[in-house]
Amino acid sequence: MKMHTACHLLSVVCPYPITGAAVNIDNSRVDFDLSLATITKEETTEKLMALVNANHPVYTKWISETELDSDPSIIKSQNVRPPRGLEKIRLVCIGENACIDSQPCGGTHVTETAEVGKIHIRKIEKKGKENRRFRLQFGDTI
Numbered sequence: 001m002k003m004h005t006a007c008h009l010l011s012v013v014c015p016y017p018i019t020g021a022a023v024n025i026d027n028s029r030v031d032f033d034l035s036l037a038t039i040t041k042e043e044t045t046e047k048l049m050a051l052v053n054a055n056h057p058v059y060t061k062w063i064s065e066t067e068l069d070s071d072p073s074i075i076k077s078q079n080v081r082p083p084r085g086l087e088k089i090r091l092v093c094i095g096e097n098a099c100i101d102s103q104p105c106g107g108t109h110v111t112e113t114a115e116v117g118k119i120h121i122r123k124i125e126k127k128g129k130e131n132r133r134f135r136l137q138f139g140d141t142i
C-alpha cells in the first residue's frame, strides 16, 4: 500500500507518460517517456518527501462516465487513462478536493501521505533515447 501510494506521488512530481512499472514491497520502478536529462534524483526525492510530509489525505471517489465526459479535468494524471465501458470509475484522489492528484486506480492505498514514510529515488536510469527508469526505495537517501 505504501509503495503503491508512493508511485502515485511519483507520477505527480514527474508528470510524464508512464511506459511501464513494477511495484515490489520495498522498492519499485517506474518508466517514463522522458528525454529531459535535467531531472535529478535529488530534486525528485525532495518533491516526493514534500508531498509525504505535507500529509495530504488519500481517498477514493466513484464517478460515472457521464460525469467524466462532462469534465475530463477530473482526472489530473493525464498519463493514466480510465477503462471505458464501465458504469462507474474509481478515482484515487490525493489532497483536499483532489488538489494534488486524481487518477483512476483500483489498488489499495494508505489514507494519508505521511504513512508512506521516508522514500527516495535511488537511481534514474536511461533506457533508450526517450525512456527514463526511476527506481524508488524506502528509507533515507544514501
Ligand SMILES: [Zn+2]
Pocket: 004, 005, 008, 092, 105, 106, 107, 108, 109
Ligand atoms: Zn493506486
